[in-house]
Amino acid sequence: MTMPRIVGVLSALASIGIAVVVLRADQARHARQIQKLHIEQQQMHQRIWEQEMEMARLRSPRMIRERAERLGLADGKNLPNLAPPPSVDD
Amino acid sequence: MRPAGQRVRMGQALIVLTGVLFVALIGRLVYIQTVLRPELSAWSEQYQFREIVLPGRRGAILDRRQRVLAGSRESPTVYADPLLVGDHAEAAEMLAPALNLTPGDVQKLLDKPTSPRYVVLKRHLTPMEAEAVKALGLDGIGLQNEPARTYPMGELAAQVVGFVSSDGGGLDGLELAWERHLRAVSGKRIVHCDAGRRAVFSKPDSFIPPKNGLHIVLTIDAAIQEIVERELAKQVQARQAESGVVLLLNPQNGEVLAMANYPSFDPSTPNLFPVEHRRNRILTDPAEPGSIFKPFVMCAALAEKLARPEEIIDCERGAFRIGKRILHDVHSYSGLTVAQIMIKSSNIGMAKLGLRLGNEKMHSHLSDFGFGQPTGIDLHGENHGIFMPLRRWNSYTTTSVPMGQEMAPTPLQLGVAFSAIVNGGRLYQPRVVRAVIDKYGNLVEDHSQPVFRGQVIDPEVSADVCDMLKRVVSSEGTGRACIMDRWEVLGKTGTAQVPARNRRGYEPGAYLASFMAAAPASDPAVVAVVMIRKPKGAPYYGGTVAAPVAKAIFEQVLPYLNVPPDKPDAASVRLAKGGASGH
Numbered sequence: 300m301t302m303p304r305i306v307g308v309l310s311a312l313a314s315i316g317i318a319v320v321v322l323r324a325d326q327a328r329h330a331r332q333i334q335k336l337h338i339e340q341q342q343m344h345q346r347i348w349e350q351e352m353e354m355a356r357l358r359s360p361r362m363i364r365e366r367a368e369r370l371g372l373a374d375g376k377n378l379p380n381l382a383p384p385p386s387v388d389d
Numbered sequence: 390m391r392p393a394g395q396r397v398r399m400g401q402a403l404i405v406l407t408g409v410l411f412v413a414l415i416g417r418l419v420y421i422q423t424v425l426r427p428e429l430s431a432w433s434e435q436y437q438f439r440e441i442v443l444p445g446r447r448g449a450i451l452d453r454r455q456r457v458l459a460g461s462r463e464s465p466t467v468y469a470d471p472l473l474v475g476d477h478a479e480a481a482e483m484l485a486p487a488l489n490l491t492p493g494d495v496q497k498l499l500d501k502p503t504s505p506r507y508v509v510l511k512r513h514l515t516p517m518e519a520e521a522v523k524a525l526g527l528d529g530i531g532l533q534n535e536p537a538r539t540y541p542m543g544e545l546a547a548q549v550v551g552f553v554s555s556d557g558g559g560l561d562g563l564e565l566a567w568e569r570h571l572r573a574v575s576g577k578r579i580v581h582c583d584a585g586r587r588a589v590f591s592k593p594d595s596f597i598p599p600k601n602g603l604h605i606v607l608t609i610d611a612a613i614q615e616i617v618e619r620e621l622a623k624q625v626q627a628r629q630a631e632s633g634v635v636l637l638l639n640p641q642n643g644e645v646l647a648m649a650n651y652p653s654f655d656p657s658t659p660n661l662f663p664v665e666h667r668r669n670r671i672l673t674d675p676a677e678p679g680s681i682f683k684p685f686v687m688c689a690a691l692a693e694k695l696a697r698p699e700e701i702i703d704c705e706r707g708a709f710r711i712g713k714r715i716l717h718d719v720h721s722y723s724g725l726t727v728a729q730i731m732i733k734s735s736n737i738g739m740a741k742l743g744l745r746l747g748n749e750k751m752h753s754h755l756s757d758f759g760f761g762q763p764t765g766i767d768l769h770g771e772n773h774g775i776f777m778p779l780r781r782w783n784s785y786t787t788t789s790v791p792m793g794q795e796m797a798p799t800p801l802q803l804g805v806a807f808s809a810i811v812n813g814g815r816l817y818q819p820r821v822v823r824a825v826i827d828k829y830g831n832l833v834e835d836h837s838q839p840v841f842r843g844q845v846i847d848p849e850v851s852a853d854v855c856d857m858l859k860r861v862v863s864s865e866g867t868g869r870a871c872i873m874d875r876w877e878v879l880g881k882t883g884t885a886q887v888p889a890r891n892r893r894g895y896e897p898g899a900y901l902a903s904f905m906a907a908a909p910a911s912d913p914a915v916v917a918v919v920m921i922r923k924p925k926g927a928p929y930y931g932g933t934v935a936a937p938v939a940k941a942i943f944e945q946v947l948p949y950l951n952v953p954p955d956k957p958d959a960a961s962v963r964l965a966k967g968g969a970s971g972h
Contacts, residue, residue: 330590334580345463345534348446355457355541360615 435506438592439582444536445573448602450550450563452611453823457541459550459564459656464537465519467510470586471502473529480527484510487521512555513537536573538564544653546614548669549607549768549821552656561659561667563821566769567605570825570834574600603833606824608644613637613946617647620941621919625651628924628934634670635938636800636918637946640808640907642839643817645766646915646946672766675774675797676920679885680734681905681931682793682803684810684854686742687731689754691850695745698728698853702738709737711788716740731857732866734882736792743791748782751790757845758806758816760798765818765840774798793885803905804918806845810854811879811907811916814846855879859910862936870936871906875954876947879913880906880939882931887923899923904935908943911955917942 300308356362421429450459467488474480481496488495488511495510502508512535514522519532538553551562558572559565576599580588617635625633637647650670654662668674690696707721718735730738743751756762761776775797777786789795798806801819809816818840825834858879862868867882883903886895903920907913919935919942928934 327589333591334588337578341534348460348462348536352457352460352462352539352541355460358456359542359545360612361542361545364615 437581439580439586439588441578441580441588443576443578443597443599445575445599446536446601447538447553447557447573448571449604450567450571451604451606452609452614453607454610454612455606456611458546458607458609458611459538459540461536462539463534464512465514465516465532466512466535467514467519467522468531468533469499469502469508469510470506470529470531471499471508472506473586474499475528480530483525483527484522484530487525488514488518538657540656542611543657544655545611545618546609546648547653547656548650548667548671549609549648550656552659552667561769562656562669563605563607563768566767567822570605571602573602576600601828604826604828605822606826607821608639608646608823609648609821610646612949614647614649616945616949617649617942618651618653620938621649621651623941624934624938625921628921628926630921630925630934631923632665632670633919633921633938634674634800635920635942636671636804637942638804638808638819638916638918640812640817640913640916643805643808643819644823644839645819645821648821669768669770671800672768672771673799675772675799676901676922677795677797677885677888678793678803678903679883679901679931680736680793681881681883681903682796682798683731683734683739683791684858684881684905685755685758685760685806686739686746686751686791687727687857688758688810688846688850688854689746689751690727690742691853692754692846693746693750696727696742698726698857700727701725702727702730702741704730704735704737707737709740711740711744712784714785714788716788716792728857728860731854731881732860732863734861734867739791740788743787746787748779748787751787752779752782754845755790757843758809759842759845760796760802760806764801764805765842766801767820767822767836771801772799774802793883800918800920804916807905807907807918808913808916809845810851810858811913812851813848814844814851816842816845818842855910858907862906867930867932868904868906868936870932871904871940871943873908873940873943873956875956876908876943876952877910877956878906878908878940878943879910880904880936882936884930884932900929902929902931902934904931904939906936906939906943908947909952909955914950914952915943915946 447461449457449461452458471477477496477499481492481499484495485492490511498508498510511518522530522532536557538557540547540550549562551564552560553564554560559568564571576597577595579592579595581590581592583589617637621633621635624630633651635647635649636645638645648669648671650668652666654666659667691698701724704718704722704725706723707718709716716737718737720733722733722735725733725735725738727738727742730742755776761774763771763773777796786795805816805819820836820840823837824832825836827833858881859877860866861882862871862878862880864872868878868880871878871880881904883905885901885903887899887901888894889896901920901922902924903918905916905918907916917939919938921934921938924934
């Protein structure tokens with residue numbers, strides 16, 4: 300094997316090595332990004348759940364009645380008017 | 390300089406030695422790669438990989454208009470990796486005040502963890518506790534979120550909804566009865582970790598998604614439930630009674646619209662309340678009903694054609710001797726028609742109808758109404774009630790049962806049987822769950838169809854008894870406290886003595902005031918069973934204590950359900966009169 304060939308093979312091997320390292324680093328960076336997105340997704344889920352429960356609490360007939368009474372809009376007997384509309388199958 | 394032969398021998402020896410070392414090295418490598426491999430792999434994986442549990446979300450319990458009665462939110466849990474926590478005693482000292490635990494408890498958990506690298510120190514932390522733990526910044530201590538059950542409407546329908554254990558499994562009510570549908574299955578993900586135990590890569594094919602629980606939709610309406618609970622609480626407090634229950638049913642299909650028990654409890658903290666508050670007494674507590682039981686015996690007498698509504702029966706001027714026993718009426722009557730016996734709630738008149746029927750026929754008809762059997766409601770813990778088999782009925786029973794004594798149905802059994810009287814004789818199985826849906830709202834199971842259990846009386850008998858019950862809620866009857874302006878109501882009052890505990894007989898001065906009613910009388914949309922236990926002071930009658938509760942409930946629930954009035958209301962009558970006089 301001539302010297303130029305040896306140099307060529309070594310260069311190719313070095314390039315492959317560098318490419319592997321670069322790709323591996325890139326993969327690690329993306330994996331880290333995915334992990335961050337997973338965590339964000341979980342946090343969003345958590346926020347949705349919190350909001351859903353808060354909405355459920357605010358839809359409670361007792362809450363509606365109390366707020367209506369505080370605002371002077373209705374007494375207890377007017378609750379039916381404050382209720383949400385019936386669902387389709389009702 | 391050494392001779393050439395010696396150098397050759399040394400070279401050979403070196404080669405041999407090197408060869409031996411290589412062989413030993415290869416042998417060791419083979420040993421490590423084969424024999425020690427599983428152990429070393431496990432040890433290595435323990436440090437390289439981490440399993441992340443992905444908790445599923447337990448299904449919600451929704452009312453008939455899909456308002457959330459029970460749902461899930463995430464709450465922080467503090468955990469520790471005991472190997473990474475340096476000094477356990479010191480860490481416990483620092484963590485204990487932040488977690489409101491004793492240092493001893495925390496140290497015990499760190500010293501004897503459930504698994505070598507993971508132990509939960511406390512679940513469901515308050516935001517303040519979570520902040521305090523975060524602020525400590527201790528190595529090996531972490532926070533993670535886990536689903537926690539929450540009840541956004543607080544105590545509303547607490548005994549129906551039930552509650553869950555600290556690990557999220559149903560313990561009572563619908564949470565227990567429908568556990569199979571509500572339960573979520575956790576998923577998991579395995580990740581490669583860096584030196585700081587931070588997730589870097591997901592292990593291929595290691596992701597198992599969590600499976601959320603299904604939602605259940607109830608027949609109960611939160612708005613109606615709130616009205617019922619409020620009116621019940623108001624009356625129990627006003628009358629300083631021991632407790633009270635109200636059941637609201639749709640008599641046309643057996644759907645439960647509301648089920649209220651007072652006193653109640655907060656399902657988020659069930660352990661802070663006594664067991665009696667957590668029990669759904671509508672299902673679990675049989676009670677001697679007293680006079681509200683009379684319509685069922687009346688149905689039997691009319692069905693057997695042993696009495697006619699207009700027939701006059703001698704009511705013995707308030708005292709009637711049968712053998713050694715003397716029966717009394719609250720007011721003395723000489724002759725009453727069969728209809729008046731119901732309207733005036735005469736014990737003597739009913740006893741005479743019981744004698745005409747005899748034990749066999751009476752037992753058979755009452756069994757048809759479902760007394761002595763579970764109603765089959767889709768909730769746990771239903772009591773069969775006390776309804777003795779025919780062989781144990783004697784001559785006392787013949788006159789006791791028509792007055793609502795010597796037997797004890799549950800309020801649910803009474804409500805279901807009364808629904809059959811007012812709907813033309815059709816007995817339906819009561820239901821609390823209407824449907825099971827998935828998280829996208831797709832129907833998984835449909836429970837909306839009525840479950841018909843049989844025709845227990847003829848429509849003609851039903852109509853005759855309903856006519857009598859309408860007159861009970863009129864100026865001549867005992868239920869006049871439930872007369873409404875816009876709707877005609879039918880019902881029956883009852884005042885029963887409360888049996889003494891630990892001895893025979895009744896507790897002096899203790900009564901169960903009850904009222905069973907349906908409205909509107911022309912085509913009942915709602916049946917109510919109201920029972921107030923041990924009201925203090927007089928009057929303690931069902932007509933004065935329980936009937937006003939039913940009226941207050943009907944006045945709010947009937948407009949809410951858009952039930953048209955079946956009686957010209959006072960304003961219309963006044964308008965009509967005014968118009969007539971003007972002409």
